[in-house]
Amino acid sequence: EPEVTQTPSHQVTQMGQEVILRCVPISNHLYFYWYRQILGQKVEFLVSFYNNEISEKSEIFDDQFSVERPDGSNFTLKIRSTKLEDSAMYFCASPRAGTLRGEAFFGQGTRLTVV
Protein backbone atom coordinates (compact mmCIF):
# COMPACT_ATOMS: atom_id res chain seq x y z
CA GLU A 1 0.00 0.00 0.00
CA PRO A 2 1.25 3.52 -0.79
CA GLU A 3 2.76 5.33 2.19
CA VAL A 4 2.05 8.69 3.70
CA THR A 5 4.37 9.54 6.57
CA GLN A 6 3.74 12.08 9.30
CA THR A 7 5.88 13.70 11.96
CA PRO A 8 5.87 14.04 14.87
CA SER A 9 3.78 11.12 16.05
CA HIS A 10 2.84 12.98 19.21
CA GLN A 11 3.11 16.64 20.15
CA VAL A 12 2.21 18.31 23.40
CA THR A 13 1.90 22.07 23.36
CA GLN A 14 0.73 24.85 25.60
CA MET A 15 -2.46 26.69 24.76
CA GLY A 16 -1.70 29.70 22.59
CA GLN A 17 1.45 28.24 21.08
CA GLU A 18 1.96 27.61 17.40
CA VAL A 19 2.39 24.06 16.13
CA ILE A 20 3.49 22.72 12.78
CA LEU A 21 2.55 19.22 11.71
CA ARG A 22 4.44 17.63 8.84
CA CYS A 23 3.52 15.15 6.17
CA VAL A 24 5.39 13.48 3.36
CA PRO A 25 2.67 12.36 0.94
CA ILE A 26 2.72 9.67 -1.69
CA SER A 27 5.52 10.55 -4.02
CA ASN A 28 4.81 12.62 -7.11
CA HIS A 29 1.28 13.34 -6.03
CA LEU A 30 -0.17 16.84 -6.24
CA TYR A 31 -3.29 16.25 -4.15
CA PHE A 32 -3.07 16.28 -0.34
CA TYR A 33 -5.59 16.46 2.44
CA TRP A 34 -5.65 17.09 6.15
CA TYR A 35 -8.24 15.50 8.39
CA ARG A 36 -8.64 15.47 12.12
CA GLN A 37 -10.21 13.07 14.58
CA ILE A 38 -11.14 14.16 18.09
CA LEU A 39 -10.74 11.24 20.49
CA GLY A 40 -13.56 8.74 20.08
CA GLN A 41 -15.22 10.64 17.25
CA LYS A 42 -15.38 10.42 13.48
CA VAL A 43 -12.78 11.64 11.06
CA GLU A 44 -13.46 15.20 9.83
CA PHE A 45 -12.20 16.93 6.72
CA LEU A 46 -10.10 20.06 7.20
CA VAL A 47 -8.58 21.06 3.87
CA SER A 48 -7.52 19.84 0.46
CA PHE A 49 -4.49 21.20 -1.34
CA TYR A 50 -3.84 20.82 -5.04
CA ASN A 51 -0.95 22.14 -7.04
CA ASN A 52 0.19 24.44 -4.24
CA GLU A 53 -3.22 25.96 -3.58
CA ILE A 54 -6.07 25.28 -1.20
CA SER A 55 -8.84 23.73 -3.30
CA GLU A 56 -11.41 23.17 -0.57
CA LYS A 57 -11.67 23.77 3.16
CA SER A 58 -14.19 23.07 5.88
CA GLU A 59 -15.66 25.44 8.44
CA ILE A 60 -13.21 23.98 10.97
CA PHE A 61 -10.31 25.36 8.93
CA ASP A 62 -10.50 28.95 10.16
CA ASP A 63 -7.87 31.70 10.19
CA GLN A 64 -5.86 29.88 12.84
CA PHE A 65 -5.02 27.15 10.34
CA SER A 66 -2.75 27.31 7.33
CA VAL A 67 -1.17 24.79 4.98
CA GLU A 68 1.83 25.00 2.75
CA ARG A 69 4.30 22.95 0.83
CA PRO A 70 7.55 24.62 1.84
CA ASP A 71 10.04 22.56 -0.12
CA GLY A 72 8.19 20.65 -2.81
CA SER A 73 7.96 17.40 -0.89
CA ASN A 74 6.85 18.10 2.68
CA PHE A 75 3.35 19.32 3.34
CA THR A 76 2.66 21.18 6.58
CA LEU A 77 -0.36 22.11 8.65
CA LYS A 78 0.16 25.06 10.97
CA ILE A 79 -2.08 26.00 13.85
CA ARG A 80 -1.20 29.55 14.81
CA SER A 81 -2.51 29.81 18.36
CA THR A 82 -3.64 26.47 19.69
CA LYS A 83 -6.77 26.04 21.78
CA LEU A 84 -7.69 23.18 24.08
CA GLU A 85 -10.28 22.00 21.57
CA ASP A 86 -7.59 21.57 18.93
CA SER A 87 -6.47 18.42 20.77
CA ALA A 88 -7.02 15.61 18.29
CA MET A 89 -5.34 13.20 15.91
CA TYR A 90 -4.40 14.97 12.70
CA PHE A 91 -4.11 12.86 9.57
CA CYS A 92 -2.53 13.70 6.27
CA ALA A 93 -3.92 11.82 3.27
CA SER A 94 -3.24 11.50 -0.40
CA PRO A 95 -4.96 9.73 -3.29
CA ARG A 96 -3.27 6.87 -5.09
CA ALA A 97 -0.60 7.98 -7.52
CA GLY A 98 -2.06 8.40 -10.98
CA THR A 99 -5.51 9.33 -9.71
CA LEU A 100 -6.90 12.67 -8.66
CA ARG A 101 -9.41 11.61 -6.05
CA GLY A 102 -11.14 8.66 -4.50
CA GLU A 103 -8.89 6.17 -2.76
CA ALA A 104 -7.35 8.39 -0.09
CA PHE A 105 -4.48 6.80 1.83
CA PHE A 106 -3.91 8.08 5.33
CA GLY A 107 -0.75 8.55 7.34
CA GLN A 108 -0.33 7.26 10.87
CA GLY A 109 -1.36 10.61 12.27
CA THR A 110 0.00 13.14 14.73
CA ARG A 111 -1.59 13.16 18.15
CA LEU A 112 -1.78 16.79 19.25
CA THR A 113 -2.38 17.47 22.91
CA VAL A 114 -2.98 21.07 23.94
CA VAL A 115 -2.59 21.73 27.66
Place this chain on the structure above:
Amino acid sequence: GQQLNQSPQSMFIQEGEDVSMNCTSSSIFNTWLWYKQEPGEGPVLLIALYKAGELTSNGRLTAQFGITRKDSFLNISASIPSDVGIYFCAGQGGSEKLVFGKGTKLTVNP
Protein backbone atom coordinates in the same frame (compact mmCIF):
# COMPACT_ATOMS: atom_id res chain seq x y z
CA GLY B 1 -24.12 19.46 5.30
CA GLN B 2 -23.69 15.91 4.12
CA GLN B 3 -23.93 13.31 6.84
CA LEU B 4 -23.56 9.56 6.94
CA ASN B 5 -25.53 7.36 9.32
CA GLN B 6 -23.49 4.27 10.12
CA SER B 7 -24.88 1.28 11.99
CA PRO B 8 -24.54 -0.53 14.18
CA GLN B 9 -22.43 1.58 16.52
CA SER B 10 -20.78 -1.53 17.97
CA MET B 11 -20.84 -5.28 17.55
CA PHE B 12 -19.70 -8.12 19.77
CA ILE B 13 -19.39 -11.42 17.92
CA GLN B 14 -17.83 -14.84 18.22
CA GLU B 15 -14.91 -15.84 16.05
CA GLY B 16 -16.17 -17.45 12.86
CA GLU B 17 -19.38 -15.45 12.65
CA ASP B 18 -20.25 -13.20 9.73
CA VAL B 19 -20.61 -9.46 10.24
CA SER B 20 -22.64 -6.86 8.39
CA MET B 21 -22.60 -3.07 8.78
CA ASN B 22 -24.02 -0.30 6.66
CA CYS B 23 -24.11 3.38 5.94
CA THR B 24 -26.93 5.52 4.65
CA SER B 25 -27.14 9.12 3.59
CA SER B 26 -29.73 11.63 2.49
CA SER B 27 -27.24 12.81 -0.15
CA ILE B 28 -25.93 11.07 -3.23
CA PHE B 29 -22.29 10.06 -3.26
CA ASN B 30 -20.12 9.24 -6.26
CA THR B 31 -17.66 7.11 -4.32
CA TRP B 32 -17.99 4.95 -1.24
CA LEU B 33 -14.96 3.84 0.73
CA TRP B 34 -14.62 1.53 3.69
CA TYR B 35 -11.76 1.96 6.18
CA LYS B 36 -10.55 0.11 9.24
CA GLN B 37 -8.87 1.89 12.11
CA GLU B 38 -6.95 0.30 14.96
CA PRO B 39 -6.00 2.17 18.16
CA GLY B 40 -3.41 4.87 17.60
CA GLU B 41 -3.31 4.29 13.85
CA GLY B 42 -4.62 6.04 10.78
CA PRO B 43 -7.57 4.67 8.81
CA VAL B 44 -6.55 1.90 6.43
CA LEU B 45 -8.44 1.62 3.16
CA LEU B 46 -10.23 -1.71 2.73
CA ILE B 47 -12.48 -1.32 -0.28
CA ALA B 48 -13.32 1.47 -2.74
CA LEU B 49 -16.57 1.53 -4.73
CA TYR B 50 -17.11 3.78 -7.74
CA LYS B 51 -20.31 2.68 -9.47
CA ALA B 52 -23.90 2.34 -8.28
CA GLY B 53 -24.68 -1.32 -7.79
CA GLU B 54 -21.00 -2.31 -7.72
CA LEU B 55 -20.18 -5.30 -5.53
CA THR B 56 -16.51 -5.68 -4.65
CA SER B 57 -14.61 -8.22 -2.56
CA ASN B 58 -11.27 -8.08 -0.81
CA GLY B 59 -10.58 -11.46 0.76
CA ARG B 60 -13.25 -12.08 3.38
CA LEU B 61 -14.62 -8.56 2.94
CA THR B 62 -17.42 -7.69 0.54
CA ALA B 63 -18.90 -4.25 0.02
CA GLN B 64 -21.63 -2.89 -2.21
CA PHE B 65 -22.45 0.56 -3.56
CA GLY B 66 -26.22 0.98 -3.32
CA ILE B 67 -28.28 1.50 -6.45
CA THR B 68 -29.64 4.79 -5.14
CA ARG B 69 -26.04 5.94 -4.45
CA LYS B 70 -27.17 6.82 -0.94
CA ASP B 71 -26.04 3.70 0.88
CA SER B 72 -23.38 1.05 1.15
CA PHE B 73 -22.80 -2.07 3.19
CA LEU B 74 -19.74 -4.01 4.29
CA ASN B 75 -19.79 -7.70 5.11
CA ILE B 76 -17.02 -9.65 6.80
CA SER B 77 -17.27 -13.41 6.57
CA ALA B 78 -15.83 -15.91 9.04
CA SER B 79 -14.48 -13.27 11.40
CA ILE B 80 -11.13 -13.75 13.13
CA PRO B 81 -9.66 -11.98 16.18
CA SER B 82 -7.54 -9.63 14.05
CA ASP B 83 -10.73 -8.19 12.52
CA VAL B 84 -11.12 -6.20 15.75
CA GLY B 85 -11.15 -2.47 15.17
CA ILE B 86 -13.36 0.42 14.15
CA TYR B 87 -14.78 0.32 10.65
CA PHE B 88 -15.67 3.59 8.95
CA CYS B 89 -17.61 4.22 5.82
CA ALA B 90 -16.75 7.35 3.87
CA GLY B 91 -18.49 8.96 0.94
CA GLN B 92 -17.26 11.38 -1.64
CA GLY B 93 -19.70 13.62 -3.49
CA GLY B 94 -18.93 16.38 -5.93
CA SER B 95 -15.83 17.65 -4.13
CA GLU B 96 -12.52 16.33 -2.87
CA LYS B 97 -13.51 15.83 0.73
CA LEU B 98 -14.51 12.53 2.26
CA VAL B 99 -17.46 12.52 4.64
CA PHE B 100 -17.05 9.85 7.30
CA GLY B 101 -19.57 7.87 9.28
CA LYS B 102 -19.21 7.61 13.05
CA GLY B 103 -17.81 4.11 12.85
CA THR B 104 -18.73 0.59 13.88
CA LYS B 105 -16.61 -0.82 16.68
CA LEU B 106 -16.12 -4.54 16.16
CA THR B 107 -15.11 -6.90 18.96
CA VAL B 108 -14.41 -10.54 18.13
CA ASN B 109 -14.35 -13.06 20.94
CA PRO B 110 -12.08 -16.05 20.30
